[in-house]
Amino acid sequence: MLRSYYHEHPDSLILSTEVADARPGRVALATSPFYPGGGGQPADRGVIRSAAGELAVIGLEYAEGTLWHRLDGQAELHGPVEAVVDAAFRRTMRQLHTDTHILNAFVYQSFDGALVTGVQMYEDGTARMDFDLPEADNDRLRALEAPINEVIAQDLEVRSLYLPLAEAQAQHGLIRSRSVAPPPTADGMIRIVEIVSLDRQACGGTHLTRTGGSPPIRILKIDNKGRHNRRIRIGLAG
Numbered sequence: 001m002l003r004s005y006y007h008e009h010p011d012s013l014i015l016s017t018e019v020a021d022a023r024p025g026r027v028a029l030a031t032s033p034f035y036p037g038g039g040g041q042p043a044d045r046g047v048i049r050s051a052a053g054e055l056a057v058i059g060l061e062y063a064e065g066t067l068w069h070r071l072d073g074q075a076e077l078h079g080p081v082e083a084v085v086d087a088a089f090r091r092t093m094r095q096l097h098t099d100t101h102i103l104n105a106f107v108y109q110s111f112d113g114a115l116v117t118g119v120q121m122y123e124d125g126t127a128r129m130d131f132d133l134p135e136a137d138n139d140r141l142r143a144l145e146a147p148i149n150e151v152i153a154q155d156l157e158v159r160s161l162y163l164p165l166a167e168a169q170a171q172h173g174l175i176r177s178r179s180v181a182p183p184p185t186a187d188g189m190i191r192i193v194e195i196v197s198l199d200r201q202a203c204g205g206t207h208l209t210r211t212g213g214s215p216p217i218r219i220l221k222i223d224n225k226g227r228h229n230r231r232i233r234i235g236l237a238g
């Protein structure tokens, strides 16, 4: 499968599927709605329902191209199952992930193409982004809160497209991160996430389909992390 289910169907969080492979305490599914983690976005949580009952998914990991769902307990599942992603957790991550793109767009535009050096989203509705910003004035960074919230209020469309990796690398500003870039898909394409009229960048995470799906954000804190890095912490308001 070239395209991930969580990319193609971000709103489909309950999926009837089948066990593709199993070991005690872990299972691979024919199709999985779970986001495996990456790019600062933690892996989805949720449960798998089967004839053995309902088991929590406590982690996800790739091994030799197979996505394994680690289960709470040592059950070995077989046959048809229902995979259920934790909807509240996924919604928070989609909101934060989209909001980090908006922040990133404004930092990139306002601070001379400053690149991302790190990003992490948290279950409590906060996220931090690190930028290579040796000279930036923290008051100017703090002032980005208002235009970020304007973009949320404008309810802009968010969509994805795929470009060949070489083409994405050739387009200035599409690969925005110093540290993490999404892996190309099996067919050598790289996923681009576009906030229409604002920003395009390579990303493999899960996002909203419109910016208005996020509550307003607040810029909570700005720290200097070393000589070059500025760390901006945002939080979902309300």
Ligand SMILES: [Zn+2]
Pocket: 097, 098, 101, 193, 203, 204, 205, 206, 207
């Ligand atoms: Zn993203």
